[in-house]
Amino acid sequence: MAPELAQYNLELNSLPLPAKGASFSAMEAQLSALWQRTNAAAEASSARLGMVGILPTLKPEHLCLERMSNLQRYRALNEQVLLLRNRRPLDLDIEGEEVLRLTQGDVMLEAAATSLQLHLQVSPATAQPLFNASVLASAITVAVAANSPFLFGRQLWEETRIPLFEQAVAVMPLHGGHAGPYARVSFGSGYGRDCLYGFFVENRQHFPVLLPVVLDEPVERVPHLRLHNGTIWRWNRPVIGFNEDGRPHLRVEHRVMAAGPSVPDSVANAAFYYGLVFGLAKSEEGADARLPFAIAERNFYEAARAAWRPISIGSAVVALICGN
Numbered sequence: 001m002a003p004e005l006a007q008y009n010l011e012l013n014s015l016p017l018p019a020k021g022a023s024f025s026a027m028e029a030q031l032s033a034l035w036q037r038t039n040a041a042a043e044a045s046s047a048r049l050g051m052v053g054i055l056p057t058l059k060p061e062h063l064c065l066e067r068m069s070n071l072q073r074y075r076a077l078n079e080q081v082l083l084l085r086n087r088r089p090l091d092l093d094i095e096g097e098e099v100l101r102l103t104q105g106d107v108m109l110e111a112a113a114t115s116l117q118l119h120l121q122v123s124p125a126t127a128q129p130l131f132n133a134s135v136l137a138s139a140i141t142v143a144v145a146a147n148s149p150f151l152f153g154r155q156l157w158e159e160t161r162i163p164l165f166e167q168a169v170a171v172m173p174l175h176g177g178h179a180g181p182y183a184r185v186s187f188g189s190g191y192g193r194d195c196l197y198g199f200f201v202e203n204r205q206h207f208p209v210l211l212p213v214v215l216d217e218p219v220e221r222v223p224h225l226r227l228h229n230g231t232i233w234r235w236n237r238p239v240i241g242f243n244e245d246g247r248p249h250l251r252v253e254h255r256v257m258a259a260g261p262s263v264p265d266s267v268a269n270a271a272f273y274y275g276l277v278f279g280l281a282k283s284e285e286g287a288d289a290r291l292p293f294a295i296a297e298r299n300f301y302e303a304a305r306a307a308w309r310p311i312s313i314g315s316a317v318v319a320l321i322c323g324n
Contacts (some may be wrong), residue, residue, distance in 0.1 A: 003069050008062075010038060010049070016121070019274060028267045033171055035263055049265070053148030053161040053258030054112055063108040073211065077231070080106045080210040081184075084171040094163050096127035096149075096156035096305065109168035113161040114259040116145065116266050118273055119239065120252045124195050127238075130194040131252045132287035133280035134236045138187070138256045138275065139299035143307035145257035145269045161258055162304040165233070182206045185233040187297045191288045196238040196250065200225065207232050221248075235300070256300070 014030040035049070042049050068074055090104045118184040122130050135299075146159040157163060166185040180295040182191035182202075187199075189202065202223075210231040217223035226240055239251040254277075257269050280287065 003071060004111070005065050005069055006063075006075050006108065006112075007069055008067065009069075009111055009114065009241070016119075019120075019278075023199065024267055024271050026264060027270065031263045031266065033239075042290075051114075051130045051260030051262060053114060053146075053260070054151055054164070055152045058112055060102065060154065063104070063111055065108065067111070068106075068108060073248040076211055076213075078175050080114075081107050081169055081171060084210075090168065090170065092164070092166075092167050094151070094154075094156045094160060096160065098154040100151060100154045101157055102152075104168075107169050110165060112151065113148075113165045113168070113279060115161070115255050116257040116269060118205060118254040118257070118270055120254070120274065120277070121249050122252055124250075126193045126281070127250055127252070128192050129275065129281040129286065130277060131196055131236060131238065133277045134252055134254050134273075135188070135191060136280055136287040136291055136296055137273065137276045138235060138254075139267070139296065139303040141254070141273050142300060143303040144272060146304070146307045147258045147261055153307055157305045159258060159304040160305040162235075162256075162301070169233075184231065186235070186302055188236065190293050192238070199234075199238050200229065202231055203228055 002013065003009075004011050012031060012033075012093060014027050017026055035051075039049050065078070068078070090107070090109065092100065092102050092104060094100045097114075120130060142159055142162065148161040149155055149158050151160050160183060166183065169184050172180065172183055178272050180186065184207070188199075192199065207228070209228055211227055213227070215223040215227065221242060222240060229237070229239065233255065235254075235256045237253045237255060239253045240248060241251055242248055254273055257273065261267060283290070
């Protein structure tokens with residue numbers, strides 16, 4: 001369990017598990033036990049926990065600096081985003097079934113969006129096909145897990161969390177209602193190449209450092225690269241980590257699915273994602289040949305906006321239905 005941007009948000013993490021056998025049963029057991037403990041702690045303070053992409057009862061006054069976590073990282077993040085914007089407030093503009101427009105003087109809008117963040121450790125040989133399969137699958141997975149149509153009493157996108165997060169930390173103008181390829185939160189600039197190395201080059205070339213701090217970890221653990229990558233939230237993101245024995249590894253982080261609404265739902269969504277991605281990656285036809293990146297990107301935003309719309313995944317058309 002780890003603190004998040006807002007004082008009322010928590011991050012629950014399961015331990016790494018092999019992608020075989022009864023791993024999903026083990027994942028459910030871990031998360032259920034953790035959920036029960038955190039709920040017991042909440043009940044001691046006359047509170048209850050909720051697991052959802054956006055809490056429907058959330059109000060604008062809940063998203064203020066007084067509610068920000070005490071971790072210095074988040075206060076520094078808020079300060080640096082505003083500096084990059086020349087102190088201009090952030091604008092939220094979402095058009096769905098209804099319209100929501102407002103101005104926010106800090107990054108606390110981000111605290112309204114909570115995700116199911118799935119990690120997949122990859123080898124040099126599997127990094128590119130599995131990452132690209134995750135990109136290709138994103139329109140389907142965002143629709144399957146969609147549970148966030150409401151924000152501040154307005155019915156917006158089926159998965160309002162997507163435009164909300166993109167606009168909550170935007171340091172550049174939006175394009176067509178959502179962020180461009182080099183925004184802090186985006187669908188990305190293209191499929192992965194060269195074992196995903198290009199994304200880390202892109203980080204250095206296109207994204208100013210948000211948290212310019214000195215870290216005392218050994219240089220071999222690339223602490224500054226990892227910290228910088230952690231301030232760029234592609235919906236599918238490559239992540240560098242280390243095993244217990246100190247060996248480095250590469251992971252694909254799939255961030256598109258909404259949290260909740262329960263532990264079994266989350267585990268089922270995880271199983272769906274991993275099965276779909278492994279199936280797509282085994283195809284003789286690579287994701288980039290199967291579907292141009294621009295269409296995969298369009299599918300993703302269309303699915304987030306209206307999860308029931310049919311989309312193309314190459315030679316087939318899939319009808320997307322919101323729900324589990």
